[in-house]
Amino acid sequence: MSPIRFRRPAPRRAVTAALATAAALATVGALTAAAPARSHPAGGHHPHTTDLQLLAINDFHGNLEPPAGSSGRVTELRPDGTTTDIDAGGVEYLASSLRAARKGHDRSLTVAAGDMVGASPLLSGLFHDEPTVEAMNKLGLDVAGVGNHEFDEGKDELLRLQNGGCHPVDGCYAKGRTFKGADYPILSANVVHEKTGKPLLKPYVVKNVKGARVGFIGVTLEGTPDIVSAEGVKGLKFLDEAETINKYTRELQRRGVRAIVALVHEGGYPASSAYNYDCDAGGSGSGLSGPIVDIAQKVSPEVDALVTAHTHSAYVCTIPDPAGLPRLVTSAASFGRLFTELNMKYDLRSHDIVRATVKGSNRVVDRTRPRAADMTRLIDYWQTLAAPVAEKPIGYISADIPRGTEGTVESPLGDLIADAQLAHARTLDNSTDLALMNPGGIRADLVHAASGSEGDGVVTYAEGFTVQPFSNTVNIKDLTGAQLITVLKQQVSGSNAEAPKFLQVSEGFTYTLDLTKSGADRVVTDSIRLHGKPIDPAATYRVAVNSFLAGGGDGFTELANGTRQLVGGDDLAALVDYLTAHSSPAAPYTPTAADRITVIR
Template identity: 40%
Template sequence: MPILHSLARSVGLPLALALGGCSQLPSPAAAPLEVNLAVINDLHGHVHSGPFSYRPPAGGEITLAAGGIDALSGLLAELRRQDPELLFVGAGDLIGGSPPLSGLWADEPTLEALNLMGLDVSAVGNHELDNGRQELLRQVHGGCASPRPDKACRFDGRHRGTRFPYIAANLIDSASGQPLFAPYHIEEVRGLKIAFVGAVTADLPYLVPRSSMQGLRTLDEAEAINAQIPALERQGADAIIAVVHSGGRTAAAFDRPDCSDLSGDIVGVARRLDPQVDLLISAHTHEGYLCRVGSLPVTQAASYGRLLTHLTLRIDPASRQVLGVEARNLLVDPQHYPGSAEVTALKQAIEQRGRETLGRPMARLGARRVPRRPDAAGESPMGDLVADAQLAATRHLGARAALTNLGGIRGELALEPGQSQVSFGQLVTAQPFDNHLVVLSLSGTQLRELLEQQWQGGEFRPLQVSASLSYRWDASQPSGQRVLPGSLRIDGRPVRDQESYRITVNSFLAGGGDHFEVLTRGAERLDTQLRDRQALIDYLQTRDRGGEPAGRGESARRIGRADAAVATGR
């Protein structure tokens, strides 16, 4: 058997055998049957490879190119040479939030690549619903009637849909009370019935635009999965695998077997799953891990197709019980896995179609690189740039400040060697969602409450602010009191509790996205119909023409942090 280039080790979950006394030697047991799975999650339409960093045991950090639909198809081909009955599984967010090579064409090229690679089933992720249920149903079933006519069926004139089903036991159609998609899917391998039960994060209403949830609701992930167990038992399922678009975090290396320090939402799901569930495939947090919660294996394959989780289930042919699970996270290395002919040809066609449109130069930048990563106070140079652009686009409508979420900014802007202007493709990559800008009124009290909502469940989700707004915060203060009194200012003046302020946010935030609920109470709401990406393009071009290109290499320090962690340099 060929040795896969994985940088990974195997994790075998031990089977405890109870042996009773017997006067006769038992007859030899039949060898366990093996079922192999290849799993990806959070592909997000990444046609090309991208950087993947890891820390080897010897120390330091290694960064190399990984992923790309061609390399992914090559690795799958290698795994299928070893086992032609390999099952290929997705854990959601295969599309949505995508780079322009996929996003410009409604992610139809990515879905076609997955068809060509023989994807068997996928859970629904939150980004599948970025553009609402009708668009997702079109993407699945095919056709061109879309709320995005500028993107749908523009790649090759038609869209055939997916050859694989999406599953989600907890995504419910409010009118019928039934799941929008099938709750589970069963594949038969070597005479065994392998059942996959899907679920999207129950937090979905806070992760997509409010319009995307019209007529939909979510149930608790574990409860919805457990409710399917009796039906699966009646159908004779020999193994039950939960595929959940929710995830966790760990300090363990992506290839460390049997990690035990997993934290996050997926841990609560795992602990509440029926013991009949043999394996939990997770997603959403873009982490690579091979962990256990109790005796249940829980895995994730990072993001963007840079890792693939290879799982082997060993099943007793007599009892039809899962004896153990072996898990490896394999590096999808383009140097080791040449693409299949069909997928490589598709990738070349995508690149050719995109070259002319995406390569158009748009504007100079004020720095060679405008990073997305926030500083210790939560402020990002890209966040500064985007918030300033949104304020500039809406000042004539009375806006005095703009705030945006880092999740709406998918990457940095960086000029390559010899490049003098940022390209259209780079701007689309950084801002792929094309949200509307909304101007609304908040009182000073509500604005302060909004900033306090950045601390959610032990996690800090910093909003990015325009140059007109500044404040300082202290994480050591009690919840609800972390914005320091007197520090919150707009246009250099202290914000007053009862005064009304016109604020610009994107339509996702305006609907309470990312749990910023106070924005749903904003008064005098105006949907400007202006797009956030176009606001960024206009701002960059205006600044460039004025001889002062926008964008910095460091944050502008609009947000200050005063707690001891900064003061002591930790």
């Protein structure tokens, strides 16, 4: 056993994982949709069929404890058209909900569509997500796909999470306790070795549940190399999702497997943020946009359903397959706040799913349910190990500091992090002009209310880690004014045209964003100012960004072209230092007005 050393994971962690277990149903309403059959009878009596249930989760991100702030709520649409927010999530409640949902179902499988680990809060992330994998084992996860965050710590760490063994640097975390790895297969059909073309992990698995044989194919988004660090995916190639699913669908059919479900770590954007929004109110597929729509329209009609992920959205939609027949495409938001229940008939003679009977519902993991005792014990065990680091105060805040929701242009927490990185950069190079922060690197709100034994307004190391868990460094680069303008335009063009990624900016840097326009024109070039002075395209500016952005991540390829790079310290350490220097119990940090970017709508 190696002595326990509390350290942050290696740059941009990875892994695949699962979910949890407990004692009652966390089911607060559900939207139900059904998809017609392929070649099967569209209805009527099926004398040789049996019931089959699939329970699906995605984008858990190691959220063993109930997520705080907006990350721990879902929006419900009421019959009168109004909405209400419901507190949701936490593996103790997720476990109870899933176990209750399985009752009365002789044939039930629990599946996940990736990002079960990575970008995790401290309770899981501090231990390289071993706690989450152990929770998923207890939960009874049957199979998981691979998401982009499973590559945060690289392929070797992903393989360790599957196969077990102590961490190569931190070792084992307790005497006589060796990490056993995931009990469930982690699938990566379209992630292959560049040299051999062979899949990194199993491409598919066939589950036999009392005579019902179901094949699961797992794929992650083809664009993973664009949104993770280059080191994390070195030596790997990511293939087209639909082509890969179709390839292994044919292979499964040759093996006599006709019931097939794809676990796809790519997603879409529903027309409403309410989890129970009727996605098909205007017709099949009309309520969903984004990459998953194109993928679903190309995936073989022999695939019976697509369980999807990545966008952290909630939807149960029907999208036409290549034969023109509607097929269910689902996603259960993120952080264990929802799970999708799919119920269907399985034909024991044809060994296929009767597509006309497939119905899906997203169900809320609310916190009014009993907690799963085994998950409580698991959390208590890891909390005890993490306590010396987790409970350390790092600052004080006067109110909630939100990170914003999907589509937020600027957030008070984004401002805080950008200011912290600029302050850190100036300790290394006092000529640094500004800092830019990617919104995807901000994982949770900073909440004023006390959690555990801390007092209101106290920010602990655990809370800071939850906000910035990636172990990036703060890097400084030279950019010309023209390059800086290009970077801003890349927020709303290129790979970010459909789903913009708005960079958070440090104090003194301002500009106008005109959302009535399209593409790169949404950035009003002559509005860009640094301390009130227009940006000079020919001048050189010293810009601080995290190491992920410095490598061109999130579609900001122009940042990779910056010169004279200086690598600084850990980004979380920069936040800790800034809060320590700019807050106290008597004078807590006050959230900004988030008015650095002017938005025209």
